[in-house]
Each structure stands twice: as C-alpha cells, then as structure tokens.
Amino acid sequence: MNENPAALVPELALLGAAVLGLLAGAWLPRRRQWPVAVLAAAACAIGLVATGLAFPRPPETVFGSYAVDTTTNVTRLIVLVAVLLAVGASVDTARARPRETEYWVLLLLGALGAVLLSGATDLLLLFAAFLLASIPLYALVGWTATAPGTEASMKYYLSGAFAGVTMITGVALLYAAGGGTAYGTLRDGLAAAGGRSVPALAAVGLIAVLAGLAFKAGAVPAHFWVPDVSDGTPGPVAGIVTTIPKIGALVAADRLLSAAIPDAVVDWPLIVAILAALSMTLGNLAAFFQNSVQRLLGYSAVSQVGYVLMAVAVGARTGQAAPALLLYLAAYAVTNLGAFAVAAAIVAPGGGPARAIDDHRGLAGRRPVLATALVVCLLGLVGTPPTGVFLGKLAVFTAAVDGGMAWLTVLAVVNTVASLFYYLRWIAPVFADVRDQQTTEQPRRARPWANATALAAAAGSLVIGVGGGLLAGLFSGAP
Amino acid sequence: MLSLIVFLPAAAAVVLAALPARLPARVFVGTWIAAALADLALIVAAWLRFPGAAARGGYAFEERLPWIPSVGISYHLGVDGLSLPLLAMTAVLFLACAVFALRETRRVKLYVLLFLALQTVCLGLFAALDLILFFLFFDLSIVFMYFVIAGWGHAERARAVALKFFLYTFLGSLALLLGFILLFLAAQPHTFDIVELAAANPLAAGGPYAGLTLLAIGIGLAVKTPTVPFHTWLPPAHTEAPATGSAILAGVLLKMGTYGFVRIAMPLLPASWRQYALVALLVGVVSVVYGALVALAQNNLKRMVAYTSVNHMGYILVAIGAAGLVVAGDAQARSLATTGAVVQMVSHGLITGALFLLAGVLYDRGHTYDFGAWSGLAARTPRFAALFAVAAFASLGLPGFSGFIAEFQIFTGSLPAAPVPVAIAVTGILVTAALFLLALQRLFLGPLRTPDAPGTPRAVVDLRASELVAIAPLLALATLIGLAPRFLLDLVEPAATTVNTLVAR
Numbered sequence: 001m002n003e004n005p006a007a008l009v010p011e012l013a014l015l016g017a018a019v020l021g022l023l024a025g026a027w028l029p030r031r032r033q034w035p036v037a038v039l040a041a042a043a044c045a046i047g048l049v050a051t052g053l054a055f056p057r058p059p060e061t062v063f064g065s066y067a068v069d070t071t072t073n074v075t076r077l078i079v080l081v082a083v084l085l086a087v088g089a090s091v092d093t094a095r096a097r098p099r100e101t102e103y104w105v106l107l108l109l110g111a112l113g114a115v116l117l118s119g120a121t122d123l124l125l126l127f128a129a130f131l132l133a134s135i136p137l138y139a140l141v142g143w144t145a146t147a148p149g150t151e152a153s154m155k156y157y158l159s160g161a162f163a164g165v166t167m168i169t170g171v172a173l174l175y176a177a178g179g180g181t182a183y184g185t186l187r188d189g190l191a192a193a194g195g196r197s198v199p200a201l202a203a204v205g206l207i208a209v210l211a212g213l214a215f216k217a218g219a220v221p222a223h224f225w226v227p228d229v230s231d232g233t234p235g236p237v238a239g240i241v242t243t244i245p246k247i248g249a250l251v252a253a254d255r256l257l258s259a260a261i262p263d264a265v266v267d268w269p270l271i272v273a274i275l276a277a278l279s280m281t282l283g284n285l286a287a288f289f290q291n292s293v294q295r296l297l298g299y300s301a302v303s304q305v306g307y308v309l310m311a312v313a314v315g316a317r318t319g320q321a322a323p324a325l326l327l328y329l330a331a332y333a334v335t336n337l338g339a340f341a342v343a344a345a346i347v348a349p350g351g352g353p354a355r356a357i358d359d360h361r362g363l364a365g366r367r368p369v370l371a372t373a374l375v376v377c378l379l380g381l382v383g384t385p386p387t388g389v390f391l392g393k394l395a396v397f398t399a400a401v402d403g404g405m406a407w408l409t410v411l412a413v414v415n416t417v418a419s420l421f422y423y424l425r426w427i428a429p430v431f432a433d434v435r436d437q438q439t440t441e442q443p444r445r446a447r448p449w450a451n452a453t454a455l456a457a458a459a460g461s462l463v464i465g466v467g468g469g470l471l472a473g474l475f476s477g478a479p
Numbered sequence: 480m481l482s483l484i485v486f487l488p489a490a491a492a493v494v495l496a497a498l499p500a501r502l503p504a505r506v507f508v509g510t511w512i513a514a515a516l517a518d519l520a521l522i523v524a525a526w527l528r529f530p531g532a533a534a535r536g537g538y539a540f541e542e543r544l545p546w547i548p549s550v551g552i553s554y555h556l557g558v559d560g561l562s563l564p565l566l567a568m569t570a571v572l573f574l575a576c577a578v579f580a581l582r583e584t585r586r587v588k589l590y591v592l593l594f595l596a597l598q599t600v601c602l603g604l605f606a607a608l609d610l611i612l613f614f615l616f617f618d619l620s621i622v623f624m625y626f627v628i629a630g631w632g633h634a635e636r637a638r639a640v641a642l643k644f645f646l647y648t649f650l651g652s653l654a655l656l657l658g659f660i661l662l663f664l665a666a667q668p669h670t671f672d673i674v675e676l677a678a679a680n681p682l683a684a685g686g687p688y689a690g691l692t693l694l695a696i697g698i699g700l701a702v703k704t705p706t707v708p709f710h711t712w713l714p715p716a717h718t719e720a721p722a723t724g725s726a727i728l729a730g731v732l733l734k735m736g737t738y739g740f741v742r743i744a745m746p747l748l749p750a751s752w753r754q755y756a757l758v759a760l761l762v763g764v765v766s767v768v769y770g771a772l773v774a775l776a777q778n779n780l781k782r783m784v785a786y787t788s789v790n791h792m793g794y795i796l797v798a799i800g801a802a803g804l805v806v807a808g809d810a811q812a813r814s815l816a817t818t819g820a821v822v823q824m825v826s827h828g829l830i831t832g833a834l835f836l837l838a839g840v841l842y843d844r845g846h847t848y849d850f851g852a853w854s855g856l857a858a859r860t861p862r863f864a865a866l867f868a869v870a871a872f873a874s875l876g877l878p879g880f881s882g883f884i885a886e887f888q889i890f891t892g893s894l895p896a897a898p899v900p901v902a903i904a905v906t907g908i909l910v911t912a913a914l915f916l917l918a919l920q921r922l923f924l925g926p927l928r929t930p931d932a933p934g935t936p937r938a939v940v941d942l943r944a945s946e947l948v949a950i951a952p953l954l955a956l957a958t959l960i961g962l963a964p965r966f967l968l969d970l971v972e973p974a975a976t977t978v979n980t981l982v983a984r
Contacts, residue, residue, distance in 0.1 A: 323549075364589075379622060384618050384619070384622055385611075385614065385615035385618050385619065386615055386619075390615075391547070394550075394611070394656070394660070395550070397656070397657070397660055398550070398660050398663065398664065401657075401660050401661065401664060402664050409657065409660075410657070413650075413653040413654065413656070413657055414650075416649075416653055417646060417649050417650045417653060420645065420646060420649055421642070421646060424625075424642055424645060428629060428638055428641075428642070431626065431629065431630055433585075433586065433630075468546075468547050469545065469546050469547035469548060469549070469552075472547050472549045472550060473548070473549055476549050
C-alpha cells in the first residue's frame with residue numbers, strides 16, 4: 001500500500017497550521033493574535049505550491065482510500081484560494097476580538113474537511129471528512145455569540161446532525177448492498193449483485209448518502225439552514241460556509257457517483273437531475289423578494305448548487321462534465337466570496353455591516369470602485385460574459401446537452417433569467433442618484449481588508465473568464 | 480487593425496476612468512468625440528483598403544488568437560461586405576451621439592464611460608467571427624444599455640422599464656446561447672468558430688435537431704430585432720431612454736438581431752433555414768403591418784418612432800425569408816433581397832438614429848413627447864422642422880433617400896419568391912407614409928402651441944449648433960446612399976451573394 005505522506009503536503013499544511021495556531025493562540029496576548037492569521041495564509045501558500053508541484057505527477061491512491069489525482073489537485077487549488085480570500089475578507093471582522101485564534105483555526109479545519117471530501121474513495125473516509133467539514137463550521141457560525149448567530153449555529157448544527165445520521169445510515173445500507181465501503185469494491189459488488197432486491201437497498205442507501213452531501217452543498221432538500229446561516233452571521237463567515245464545504249461536497253458527490261455506483265443499478269443521473277432542478281428553482285423563487293443582501297446571497301447559493309449539480313448528473317455520460325464541474329466551482333468560489341466580501345466591506349449608517357439592500361443605495365457615488373466590484377460579482381453570479389461563471393455555465397450547459405439532459409439546460413436558462421431579477425434588485429439602488437438626499441458620509445475605508453478582497457475577487461472572476469483557456473486546459477485532465 | 484478599431488473606445492474609457500469626475504464635462508465628452516472620430520477614420524481607412532471586387536466575398540483583416548482551445552473558442556475577428564457597412568454605421572452613429580451629448584449635464588463621466596464601453600461592444604459584435612465572442616458582445620450590450628436606461632432615463636419609471644428590457648433581452652440572449660451550444664455539439668471537431676462551422680456545415684441534413692437549433696437561435700435574435708410577437712420590450716424602453724440611448728438602441732442594438740440572422744442563422748443552418756424560411760417571411764410581414772398600424776395609433780412621438788422600427792425590421796425579415804425560399808426565387812432576386820436587407824440595416828440606423836435625436840431635442844424643449852402638447856412649430860423652429868421633415872421622408876422610403884434603395888431592393892428581390900405576402904407587406908409603406916405625414920402635420924402646422932407645464936422653459940428654441948452638427952450628417956449620409964448607392968452596394972453585393980450560396984447548398 002502506498003503510504004507516502006509527501007503526497008499529502010497541502011492537507012498536512014492545513015492541519016499543521018490549525019494545531020500550531022491553536023497552541024500559539026493560547027500563548028499570544030488577547031488583542032494581538034494576528035500571527036495566527038498569517039500562519040493560516042502561509043499554510044495556504046505552502047499548500048498551493050505543493051499542489052502546483054503535484055500536478056504533473058501521475059494519479060495515485062495513498063493510504064488505500066485517498067485519491068490524489070487531477071480532481072483532488074484542482075479542488076485543493078480552489079479551496080486554498082478560497083481560504084486565502086476568506087482570510088482577507090475576515091480580517092476586519094476577526095481582528096482584535098477575544099476569540100480571534102479560534103476563528104482562524106476553525107476556518108482551517110473546515111477547509112481541510114472540504115479537501116478531504118474531494119479525495120475520499122471510501123465511504124468511511126467520506127463520512128469522516130463530512131464530519132471534519134461540518135463540526136468546525138458549526139462553531140464558526142456561532143463564533144460571534146450574538147443572538148442571530150447563535151440561532152443560526154443551532155439550526156446549522158441540528159440540520160447537520162440529522163444529515164450526518166442519515167448519511168451514516170446510507171453508508172451502512174450501501175455496505176449491505178455492495179459488500180464494501182471502498183468505491184472500487186462497492187462498484188463491483190453492486191454490479192455483480194444487480195438484478196435481485198439489491199437495487200432498492202442501494203438506491204435508499206445512495207439517497208441517504210447524497211442527503212448528507214446535499215447538506216454540505218446547501219442543495220435541496222437539505223438547504224433550510226442556508227438562508228438563516230447566511231443572514232445571521234458576519235458576511236465573511238456566511239461566504240465561507242456557503243462556499244468552501246460546497247466545493248468539497250460536490251466534487252465528492254461526483255466522485256462517489258461516477259466511481260462507485262453503476263447507473264444500471266440505480267438511475268442516479270435522474271435523481272441528481274431532479275435535485276439540480278429543484279435546487280435552482282426553489283433557490284431562485286425564494287430569493288426574489290429578499291431585502292437582506294446576505295439572505296439573498298444565501299438563496300442564490302442554493303440556486304447555484306443546482307447549476308453545478310447539472311454537471312454531476314451527466315458525470316458518467318460525457319467527458320466534458322468533470323472539467324465543467326471544476327471550472328464552475330472555481331469561478332463560483334471566487335465570485336461568491338467576492339459578493340460576500342462586498343457585503344462585509346460596507347458599513348451601515350448605524351455602524352454595523354450594511355445588511356439591507358437600502359443600505360447600498362447610492363454606493364456608486366460614494367465608493368465607485370467597490371460598486372464596480374459588486375456589479376462584476378453579481379453579474380458574474382448571473383453568468384454574464386466575460387466573467388468566470390459564464391465560462392462555467394457555458395461548460396456545464398454544454399455538458400448537460402451533450403449528456404442528453406437538454407430539458408435541464410432549458411430549465412437552467414429560464415432560472416438564469418429569473419435570477420437576474422433579484423441580482424438587479426440589488427444593483428439598481430447602488431447606482432441611484434442620491435446627491436440631493438441626506439447621506440451619512442462614511443469613513444472611506446472603514447474595512448480596508450474586506451474592500452481589497454472584494455476587488456481581488458472581482459478581478460479574479462474576470463481573470464478566470466478571460467484567461468479561462470489556461471484553467472480549462474489544467475482541468476481537462478480530470479476523468 | 481480590427482482589434483484597434485474595436486478596443487479604441489474602451490482604451491479611451493480606461494484613460495477617462497482614471498480622471499476625477501469633478502473635471503468639466505467638456506473634457507469627457509471631448510475625449511469621446513475624439514475617440515469616435517479616430518475610430519471612424521480607422522474604419523474609413525479599412526473600407527478603402529478592403530480588397531478589390533474579385534476577392535470580395537471572403538473575410539478581410541482577420542485576426543485569430545486561441546482563447547480557450549480545449550473547447551474550440553478563439554478570439555477571431557474579421558470583416559466582410561456584410562459587417563463593414565454596419566461597423567461604419569455604428570461609428571457614425573456613436574460620433575453623432577457624442578456630439579449630441581455635449582448638452583448632457585447629469586453624471587457626465589459615468590455617462591461617457593458607459594457609452595465608450597457600449598461602442599466597443601457594438602463594434603466588437605459586428606467584427607466577431609466566433610460564436611462565443613459574438614455572444615459576449617451581445618450580452619454586454621444589454622448590460623451597458625440597461626445602465627444607460629436606468630441611470631439617464633426620464634423618470635423613476637425608467638428603472639422598471641430598464642429591468643424589463645434587461646430581463647426580456649437576456650432571455651433572448653440565453654436562448655441564443657443554447658442554440659450556439661447545439662451548433663457546437665453538432666460540429667466535429669467541436670468548435671464555436673463561425674468560419675469553420677460555415678465550411679463544415681454540420682447540420683446540412685436538417686431534421687429536428689437542426690430545427691431546434693434554429694428555433695433557439697431564431698428566438699434569441701427575434702427578441703433582439705425585435706419582431707412580433709417579441710417586440711413588447713421595445714416601445715417602453717425607447718420611451719424612457721435618453722435620446723442618445725434610444726438612438727444607439729434603435730440604430731445599433733436592433734441590428735445585432737438582424738445581423739445575427741445573416742451572419743449565423745442563414746449560413747450555419749442552411750437546410751433548416753430553407754425549410755422554415757416562409758416562417759421568417761411571414762413573421763416579417765406581420766411585423767411590417769402590425770408595427771405600422773400600431774405606430775399610426777400612437778400619440779407619443781417616441782413610441783411612434785419605436786413602432787416604425789418594428790415595421791422597418793420586418794422588411795429585413797421579409798428579405799432574408801425570401802432569400803431562403805430557394806426553390807421559388809431565382810438566384811439574382813435572392814441576392815438582391817439579401818443586399819436590400821443589409822442596406823436597410825445601415826439606412827435604418829442612420830435615419831432612426833436621427834429621428835430619436837430629434838425627438839430628444841423636442842423633449843429637451845418641453846419635457847413631453849405628446850403630440851397633443853405641440854403644434855405649429857414650423858414657424859418658431861425652422862431648422863428643427865426642416866431636419867425632422869427630411870428624416871420623416873427618408874424613413875417612409877421616399878426615392879432619393881437610403882430607405883428607398885433598401886426597400887426597393889427588398890421588394891423586388893422578394894416578390895418572385897412569395898408574391899402574396901410581399902404584396903401585403905408593401906401596404907406597410909403606405910401606412911408609414913400616412914403616419915409620418917400625420918406627425919409632421921400635428922407637430923409643425925396649425926397654430927403655435929407649446930407645453931406649459933411647470934418647469935418647462937418658456938421660449939422654445941430652435942436647434943442648437945451641437946444638435947445640428949450631430950443630426951445633419953446622419954441625414955446627409957442617408958441622402959448620399961439614396962442618390963449614389965454604388966459605393967455601398969459594391970461592398971454588400973458580393974457578400975450577399977456568398978451568403979445566398981451558403982444558404983442554397
């Protein structure tokens with residue numbers, strides 16, 4: 001068995017930084033815990049370098065149940081870049097707070113869980129990674145210890161506990177049906193036993209496991225936590241929980257379905273397609289008349305999962321699905337974090353973060369650059385060229401049509417147009433002319449780090465869109 | 480060279496963006512005028528250097544860089560006889576709008592930046608030879624136009640109208656994207672390149688797949704054109720948009736739809752186009768008649784001009800529909816019809832651009848477009864009346880103006896293919912003539928009456944110098960094309976013949 005720990009440098013860097021950070025945090029003065037943030041960023045940098053070096057290496061499986069291939073490497077890249085952006089967006093929120101160290105450590109552990117989810121090739125490792133991606137984030141959501149934050153944390157935890165129990169039940173059922181938990185064994189077992197009463201067992205088990213992953217991804221039917229958590233937490237935290245675990249969960253779902261479940265036994269493309277259709281439609285409908293920007297972004301996150309699930313649904317039918325999935329996730333992670341960073345960068349007249357759409361009225365006049373970044377991120381979420389998500393959408397739509405799911409593509413097109421409505425409800429007031437009204441003049445750079453992160457994310461979204469050729473080439477090695 | 484033409488306005492916008500907004504408005508508008516002039520000079524140079532008649536029919540000034548090679552997307556620009564006249568028309572119209580904008584006072588920096596970006600997008604669309612590049616510019620034109628309408632429209636209502644415009648046309652653009660994806664998947668190897676797709680002709684066999692592809696692309700373009708029944712976004716968008724926004728919307732953005740038909744739908748889906756050409760023709764006839772009749776019933780000048788756009792775009796659909804009826808029409812007639820369609824695009828851009836700018840002048844003087852509020856203006860504002868009369872006559876297709884050349888070619892070319900529908904479409908000209916004469920009569924003849932709502936300026940002034948300089952050249956060009964059309968037709972005809980050969984194969 002290949003037990004080469006050198007293949008796991010990015011994971012070990014995240015873990016090491018989390019442990020070191022926790023120890024360091026215990027000795028640092030309460031008001032000066034910023035070195036932990038630096039440590040987190042350094043871990044990401046190390047991880048990125050190690051991933052870059054690992055790219056040319058042939059795919060391998062380490063410790064019997066963890067695949068290190070193009071898909072894992074790309075997921076590492078996306079998650080690590082997302083963590084860097086999240087760190088940048090969070091500095092203003094977390095700095096000099098009594099529990100600053102915990103914030104960074106929880107973020108690192110959650111990210112580690114997301115990476116592990118993507119590489120798992122065994123149901124038990126998948127479940128362990130699920131727990132690692134969940135538990136630190138429950139605490140992170142409740143980190144502010146405000147009333148809405150606690151409520152959000154409670155809701156997140158209860159949904160997560162329920163999803164976890166469902167998922168482990170599903171693992172047990174799949175084990176019973178296929179006679180193994182490793183994906184290869186499971187596939188052979190299910191294929192060999194096909195035809196008897198096993199398909200029903202496997203189907204129930206698969207749906208239960210998918211329910212757990214859907215919880216992490218914020219997809220229907222396990223999406224109920226998303227709006228409350230997005231609305232009840234600081235902007236950066238909301239960005240983290242709606243972005244980072246989603247990356248891992250969706251890649252994990254794709255790997256599980258393609259590698260372990262023969263679609264002759266369970267018609268999982270249809271199941272995933274239905275989940276995709278429900279996610280994008282329900283998410284959009286609920287987002288229409290939201291007045292809190294973070295709640296709006298939360299529902300938008302639910303609908304975005306729907307588009308990504310389209311690629312998962314056709315994962316076994318067309319070679320274009322896997323690169324499309326990764327491209328969409330990369331573009332989405334950057335764009336979504338950018339939108340939440342904008343929300344975190346704006347200070348409401350009362351002093352807290354600007355939560356209502358009305359707080360953004362006339363933003364273009366006060367902070368034109370930030371307003372531009374907001375427009376780029378929001379139109380990016382719609383999928384307007386030349387932003388990254390446009391390329392992602394193009395790839396996903398192409399894969400879905402190629403995979404014989406044109407009906408799903410048409411639904412996605414209709415949903416994209418519908419989503420434009422609520423993004424524009426946010427954009428329009430930003431450009432309102434408020435010169436004649438009494439505006440509360442804000443300190444220009446009240447939250448410089450979130451501001452800079454928003455700009456970086458918007459620029460990144462455009463770079464992915466224009467330089468997409470490079471990324472697409474990188475991702476096309478994915479199976 | 481084409482990249483320079485396309486991105487020169489954007490480069491000017493980047494430079495201007497770095498300047499503080501409190502500088503005098505003249506700095507921004509002046510730079511815009513300079514950039515538009517330089518761009519127009521470049522296009523004229525390209526026109527003069529365009530290869531001789533023998534080589535026409537192919538693309539000139541091609542530029543191709545790999546963009547996303549793994550999915551067959553490239554940065555591919557090129558012009559031929561179909562796109563070069565539209566590029567020139569776009570540059571002329573933006574120059575006119577730049578001069579007209581000298582009188583703009585609201586948030587001038589942002590306004591100029593938006594229009595410069597819009598200019599790059601419009602030029603890029605007509606030069607694009609890759610479906611994704613085409614889509615990129617198609618979509619961005621909607622985004623920038625949304626901000627123009629929402630930011631500089633007439634009232635709070637403008638925001639709702641802009642939203643409707645964005646949603647409606649965005650739906651069209653996504654239908655277009657769906658069609659492009661279907662085309663991409665049909666080609667082997669997969670590619671988004673228009674030239675390669677035209678050569679490979681992947682859907683030559685027709686069938687339901689090709690039919691669905693044409694349906695998706697057709698709906699996408701029909702929304703933008705717009706044809707009946709997808710036109711309902713147009714009149715409110717025009718009514719609420721600022722004058723320059725309306726001129727660009729009608730003059731350039733609508734052409735994106737019709738240009739898409741001749742550039743993409745016809746050459747890339749020839750079998751289906753032949754099969755469903757009659758549908759396009761009939762939609763065109765309905766648009767012609769319906770647009771004209773509804774325009775006749777309007778009491779609002781701008782709405783009336785907007786509906787005449789539906790009518791004029793209808794002629795183009797009639798022509799390209801007839802061009803697809805290979806069996807019924809002879810080759811020469813079909814070529815004539817396609818040429819007429821392209822000339823109509825140029826002509827409509829110039830004339831309707833002028834009409835919307837004139838409507839903007841009227842609004843500036845009295846803050847209303849209502850026919851009932853104005854009367855007897857000819858004595859008070861002779862220059863305005865003269866230019867408006869010229870524009871109206873040009874628009875209704877009087878010989879001597881470009882509209883006549885275009886419509887004459889369209890009808891002559893289409894009549895052999897489908898005599899009865901085309902004969903019905905000719906009545907559209909009659910109605911248009913009636914409605915423009917009625918408008919002239921209501922605005923300019925009779926006793927003097929001007930709106931006296933609170934806040935309107937007391938004395939109605941005639942055209943100012945900048946307005947005159949903006950509008951008169953558009954009409955002069957329309958007259959030039961009407962009197963000496965050879966310079967334009969020599970360019971368009973070979974390209975139109977090429978398109979028809981592609982359709983007929």
